[in-house]
């Protein structure tokens with residue numbers, strides 16, 4: 001028994017040692033990365049935090065007020081930014097070089113093998129071109145010619161004869177169903193095609209007229225293949241495969257089981273596969289979108305910006321910590337129940353207010369007493385909630401928002417929050433929905449979730465179809481399926497509960513790592529500047545990580561946050577750039593909460 005115990009102890013010691021080693025290695029790597037970031041920050045004169053760039057001197061000046069300034073100016077002037085993707089873009093889009101233009105304007109027979117290789121290497125930046133065999137690429141490099149058009153110029157017109165096939169080298173174009181293409185400039189959600197895509201194959205392959213109008217949204221460069229070369233180089237065979245893939249994708253889906261092959265072919269002709277990079281926003285506001293999104297490859301996530309201050313679970317959680325940490329450590333109290341303080345709404349989905357109306361998504365008045373009774377009641381929570389939270393004052397510092405995953409979309413699936421009411425109203429307008437049928441379709445238990453969500457690519461190929469086109473081809477069975485597959489998403493309060501649980505686990509993990517290993521210190525001779533300001537820097541790092549620091553607030557003016565949010569920036573998903581009223585403008589984005597310590601121990605609820 002003693003021998004067994006000893007060997008067990010030895011094994012545990014060994015495991016512990018190897019875990020320590022691993023943790024040490026990870027910490028060393030982390031240190032090296034920090035040094036690298038620090039040096040990069042010094043070189044660029046700016047500061048990074050993950051994807052977020054922070055100015056070193058935050059001001060209240062809004063970058064949105066200065067839209068005419070270039071993004072470069074925005075950075076150099078240190079204007080407070082929450083997230084500016086332009087920082088990660090090259091300053092200038094790569095356009096077709098002069099030398100390549102000169103070659104691409106020559107006739108095919110005048111191009112030397114070297115010219116052809118040069119054009120091919122330039123065209124390798126076009127994703128749809130890269131897919132072809134080397135042989136095909138060289139053939140195309142010999143025959144393509146260069147064209148450049150400005151914003152508003154129609155490239156192909158719906159109903160016209162098609163004589164060319166186009167690759168987009170730079171710029172953006174829009175595909176519309178109106179003949180003059182003007183709707184693209186007014187449509188809040190036009191179908192846009194970017195660099196790397198191609199179009200104009202349908203009319204050539206099928207011998208039909210153009211099925212859409214394509215218009216330039218900005219200066220755009222094209223490499224064009226004319227009809228003769230298109231068939232001579234057997235490009236038709238390659239593009240036929242793409243059409244076939246889209247058709248087969250739809251044919252395989254249960255949603256389209258009632259559709260004829262002809263309808264599905266038409267649908268396949270009216271869409272393209274978009275390759276979306278990781279973290280690319282596909283739909284900014286699902287409550288507004290009039291498109292249906294299918295995923296053919298990879299994965300997309302549906303995210304919801306949850307305002308924690310509107311979630312009873314968060315308020316209760318704060319209150320519990322507040323009680324443990326002593327009076328007024330986090331919250332202040334009026335000492336009495338507040339009955340009539342204004343709360344503008346509730347974020348939980350599908351709940352009805354006393355008047356029977358659907359409660360809209362909005363914010364409470366920060367820094368004032370909040371009628372928690374009201375919030376609890378609207379979230380369908382027991383009275384005990386409101387009893388616990390009576391007279392609570394939530395300071396402005398604690399008004400925080402967090403993006404939480406509400407759903408994932410995998411290959412063969414589509415976003416289930418499709419605007420079926422819109423489809424139904426279109427069918428009704430066209431007289432395709434007879435009254436008896438309408439009655440059988442009336443949704444009962446699972447209405448469409450009206451909340452605003454964001455669809456983000458995790459590295460996915462998607463197909464985006466306008467609901468107008470979809471409705472043109474859809475039958476009543478499809479509508480019924482769309483409705484039956486519409487399931488309710490969790491309420492904001494439920495999401496908040498999951499977030500608090502996950503946050504607890506994250507804090508535990510980070511404590512464990514800290515306990516197992518201390519960060520290897522940097523050599524003071526090598527990094528004297530880092531040693532000097534070590535305290536400040538650590539403080540800043542903690543601040544910059546988007547973590548809400550609880551329990552460190554000394555004064556009302558103390559900064560809790562470092563993920564600055566532009567007070568005038570629209571909430572993600574909102575199209576209107578009108579500033580919110582002052583009560584709605586100050587929500588801060590976080591991704592974690594640092595749970596306070598009591599006598600050196602975490603207060604874990």
Ligand SMILES: Nc1ncnc2c1ncn2[C@@H]1O[C@@H]2COP(=O)(O)O[C@H]2[C@H]1O
Nearest residue numbers: 199200201202203210211212270271272
């Ligand atoms: N919904 C759509 N999304 C992307 N591309 C489209 C869409 N509809 C049509 N197209 C392209 O626009 C082109 C218009 O001319 P074609 O009909 O020859 O070929 C068409 C397709 O290549």
